[in-house]
Amino acid sequence: MQAAESADLRERALRLGVTLTPGMAAQLLRLLDELAQWNRAYNLTAIIEREAMIAGHLLDSLAASGDLAGTRIADVGTGAGFPGLPLAIVHPERHFTLIDGTAKKVRFVAHAARALGLANVEAVQARAEELRPAQPFDTILARAVASLPELAALARPLSAPGTLLVAYKGQRPEAEIAALPPDWRLVGVRPVQVPGLAAERCLVTLRLS
Numbered sequence: 166m167q168a169a170e171s172a173d174l175r176e177r178a179l180r181l182g183v184t185l186t187p188g189m190a191a192q193l194l195r196l197l198d199e200l201a202q203w204n205r206a207y208n209l210t211a212i213i214e215r216e217a218m219i220a221g222h223l224l225d226s227l228a229a230s231g232d233l234a235g236t237r238i239a240d241v242g243t244g245a246g247f248p249g250l251p252l253a254i255v256h257p258e259r260h261f262t263l264i265d266g267t268a269k270k271v272r273f274v275a276h277a278a279r280a281l282g283l284a285n286v287e288a289v290q291a292r293a294e295e296l297r298p299a300q301p302f303d304t305i306l307a308r309a310v311a312s313l314p315e316l317a318a319l320a321r322p323l324s325a326p327g328t329l330l331v332a333y334k335g336q337r338p339e340a341e342i343a344a345l346p347p348d349w350r351l352v353g354v355r356p357v358q359v360p361g362l363a364a365e366r367c368l369v370t371l372r373l374s
């Protein structure tokens with residue numbers, strides 16, 4: 166069962182261009198075990214069915230794996246750690262700062278990072294726009310947090326010229342792109358087909374000029 170689930174996860178990740186070692190696949194599935202367990206007490210995610218978690222949390226998160234640049238990565242509004250935790254598992258050489266305003270979610274992220282032995286994850290409870298990091302981030306991720314103009318505003322103090330903002334979206338968000346402030350330049354919109362998700366998905370990348 167576990168072996169079949171792991172093989173299936175690795176095959177579907179490969180279709181997203183992500184090669185998982187058996188160890189990474191085991192960590193990703195362990196993350197879902199931890200989430201399911203904490204969710205019973207703390208109601209951290211609405212997605213609870215196993216296959217829905219694999220597609221909607223793990224694979225969707227991994228879709229941006231190839232869009233990361235640099236070593237200092239932030240995930241703004243990470244919730245229960247998505248996309249930050251799955252990406253931290255597959256990019257051990259990068260450092261991930263996972264930020265959320267809700268204490269119980271940040272507690273879960275810290276617990277999961279410890280349980281999985283992820284030395285490259287830091288969980289921070291804060292409103293993202295109130296953080297003033299000592300160094301700007303290279304890439305800022307956000308899934309299901311706010312509109313692009315709102316994300317651009319709250320990512321601004323975490324950024325320097327050249328910082329990438331990678332947002333997970335559904336349909337190509339034309340109106341949001343049109344409303345962006347001029348200092349964030351559109352790098353591209355990449356449609357993604359997440360194996361197991363029927364919904365239309367795309368990744369929007371912006372660069373601060």
Ligand code: SAH
Nearest residue numbers: 242243244247265266267291292293308309
């Ligand atoms: N990214 C996760 C969670 C999405 S729900 C996922 O895709 O599963 C949105 C999350 O963003 C919530 O947990 C909320 O607490 C957080 N959030 C919204 N605005 C925020 C802000 N300005 N700073 C920090 N966290 C924020």
